[in-house]
Amino acid sequence: MSLWSKIKSLFTIDDYYMKETFSLGDRPAKGTGGKQDKENSQPAKEENQADSQPKGEGQDNPKKQLQPAEPQAKQQGGFVKPKKPLKVNQLPEQDGQPVVDIHSPEIYTDLGLNLTKLKARFHIPPNTDIIIREFTIPLNPPIKGALVFMEGLASRDTINSHVLLPLMLLTNLDEQGRNLNTITIVMERLLPGNQVEEKDAFDDLVQGIMAGTTMILLDGYNKGMLVETKGWEHRTVGRPNVENVVRGPQEAFVEHIRVNTALVRKRLRCDTLVTEMFKVGRLSNVDCAVLYLEGLTNPKLIEEIRRRIKAIDTDYITDTGTLEQFIEDNPASLIPGQLYTERPDRVAAHLTEGHVAIMVDGDPFVLIVPITLWSLLHAAEDAYIRWPYASLLRMVRTLAVFMTLLLPSFYISIVNYHPEMIPTDLLLAVAASRETIPFPAVWEIIFMEISFELIREASVRIPSLIGPTLGIVGAIILGQAAVQANIISPLLVIIVALTGLGSFAIPNYSMSLAMRTLRFVFLFLSSAFGFYGLAIGVFVTIIHICSQKSFGVPILSPVSPFRPPSGDIILRRPVWQQEQRPMFMRSLLLRRQPKITRPWDPASDQYKQNQDNQNQEPNGGKPNGNP
Numbered sequence: 001m002s003l004w005s006k007i008k009s010l011f012t013i014d015d016y017y018m019k020e021t022f023s024l025g026d027r028p029a030k031g032t033g034g035k036q037d038k039e040n041s042q043p044a045k046e047e048n049q050a051d052s053q054p055k056g057e058g059q060d061n062p063k064k065q066l067q068p069a070e071p072q073a074k075q076q077g078g079f080v081k082p083k084k085p086l087k088v089n090q091l092p093e094q095d096g097q098p099v100v101d102i103h104s105p106e107i108y109t110d111l112g113l114n115l116t117k118l119k120a121r122f123h124i125p126p127n128t129d130i131i132i133r134e135f136t137i138p139l140n141p142p143i144k145g146a147l148v149f150m151e152g153l154a155s156r157d158t159i160n161s162h163v164l165l166p167l168m169l170l171t172n173l174d175e176q177g178r179n180l181n182t183i184t185i186v187m188e189r190l191l192p193g194n195q196v197e198e199k200d201a202f203d204d205l206v207q208g209i210m211a212g213t214t215m216i217l218l219d220g221y222n223k224g225m226l227v228e229t230k231g232w233e234h235r236t237v238g239r240p241n242v243e244n245v246v247r248g249p250q251e252a253f254v255e256h257i258r259v260n261t262a263l264v265r266k267r268l269r270c271d272t273l274v275t276e277m278f279k280v281g282r283l284s285n286v287d288c289a290v291l292y293l294e295g296l297t298n299p300k301l302i303e304e305i306r307r308r309i310k311a312i313d314t315d316y317i318t319d320t321g322t323l324e325q326f327i328e329d330n331p332a333s334l335i336p337g338q339l340y341t342e343r344p345d346r347v348a349a350h351l352t353e354g355h356v357a358i359m360v361d362g363d364p365f366v367l368i369v370p371i372t373l374w375s376l377l378h379a380a381e382d383a384y385i386r387w388p389y390a391s392l393l394r395m396v397r398t399l400a401v402f403m404t405l406l407l408p409s410f411y412i413s414i415v416n417y418h419p420e421m422i423p424t425d426l427l428l429a430v431a432a433s434r435e436t437i438p439f440p441a442v443w444e445i446i447f448m449e450i451s452f453e454l455i456r457e458a459s460v461r462i463p464s465l466i467g468p469t470l471g472i473v474g475a476i477i478l479g480q481a482a483v484q485a486n487i488i489s490p491l492l493v494i495i496v497a498l499t500g501l502g503s504f505a506i507p508n509y510s511m512s513l514a515m516r517t518l519r520f521v522f523l524f525l526s527s528a529f530g531f532y533g534l535a536i537g538v539f540v541t542i543i544h545i546c547s548q549k550s551f552g553v554p555i556l557s558p559v560s561p562f563r564p565p566s567g568d569i570i571l572r573r574p575v576w577q578q579e580q581r582p583m584f585m586r587s588l589l590l591r592r593q594p595k596i597t598r599p600w601d602p603a604s605d606q607y608k609q610n611q612d613n614q615n616q617e618p619n620g621g622k623p624n625g626n627p
Helices: 003-010 016-022 035-052 111-121 156-168 182-190 202-210 257-267 299-310 320-327 344-351 387-416 424-433 441-461 467-484 490-505 509-529 531-547 605-616
Strands: 073-076 079-082 130-137 143-150 196-199 214-218 224-227 273-280 286-293 339-341 356-360 366-369
Touching (some): 111 143, 130 156, 130 182, 156 182, 156 214, 182 214, 196 202, 202 224, 257 273, 257 344, 286 299, 286 344, 320 356, 320 366, 339 344, 344 356, 387 441, 387 490, 387 531, 424 490, 441 490, 441 509, 509 531
Antiparallel strands (some): 196 224, 214 224, 339 366
């Protein structure tokens, strides 16, 4: 054995024992796959083939016990490749019973066949989540039926009072009603539920059960019914946890998608609001809702969102954060291409501008697409306060972005490469504060930045009662101890604190993460090349942002490419002067309000025109000439 082979064996994990012990299929004996291994595997293969043949009456015998399909294995180079499960199952021993294909969309007329097929699809037993209740409808003649629902997703009280009670005890029909089709009788006369659907595909019934509805099957009919009985537990509407406002609505989305759509419809009481539902994820099969205003939103945008969502082919979608990664334009970009919010009022406001909202069942956050870079700096409260205050707050947030992104790099560039750019008195003060520091400035700031990120992450992950206390106390103790130990200069503590406050002032969390990540990139560039490296980093970042799009909309719109602004970019104009919607959205209705919205104002042209018209009328526009 060579020296290289010995060294390689030290870093190689032999997991044969794990594979042999926990394997789901047959594995050959440990070896090199030689002649002995093949001889040992051949009898096992022949034995498996012998066991797979039916005993007694041959292959054409339809009398088989209902057993779960066992995967067959194929050996390839010491590995086992399982095949797909068998699709054909048979009923328990009953002469003349046909074969049941559990994956076929057909609904049989025989109730026993349907229940057998259903039990095979849901693996009953050992699965105990599916409740099957067989009953008899006392018609003439009596008809057997079965009721199936998912435990925990459907309301038992609704099923007992609105489904079982009418079907079993309240079957009082006149002679005319008895001549109708049985399914028509059940749907129109016996089930008082507000949503009853007739289905002719078995897969639709299975999907309905997993969605919380109740399935009803009748003996002798090849159709089924779905009754709306959803009743799982969910959180009530509460206050926003992330997007808090001082003035404005105090409602937030919850994990129930129908509650979320209702919160949006409460604010947009128009018949043009459309909610399209999609199923996403092969295993999760979660509901995904797309909301837009018909006749206002660009149809090409709606079609592109449909195309991207329908193209998702994955097992599990957890929330809008996972969905965002499947449908975003540029996954490699640090700047987010979607805006998420937990506020129904903010979703409604964006819908009126031509945007599209995307919801996922089980997630209290909603995606808004497309967006621009400026919308990531807007807060929900900007619409509820007067325009001078909103403009001032937006300028503060813009300043916070530049501080978070450039302040540490600017400090490193000046201290290491360009000290002549600062006044002499300040230069002497900086030099005096760094006189006893044994480390370079770049290592100081990296140490403080990493410490600040650790405190921030720890305060988020620990229980909420002690999280804020840990953040404040940890930052104070760590900064004070580092300064007293002559490891960090006092000026650097101020710079790191201002940088952290600037990141907290950014209203969008994804945008804040992007700025915090780019801050380290700029820090390394400035430590290596000074202002030249910082300028290169800023230039490359601007080029990258200019080339980024969000669902076909340039993310720097309407600045680049330039379009006439709508009065709501960085500075916010008065709301009565925002007559037009954003032009870059290319909505079907560009104007949102008339040019004159304050005709009562003496300073408006409309008021003066009305006064001139009244003065030209006889008697000064007043009855009988009275003032």
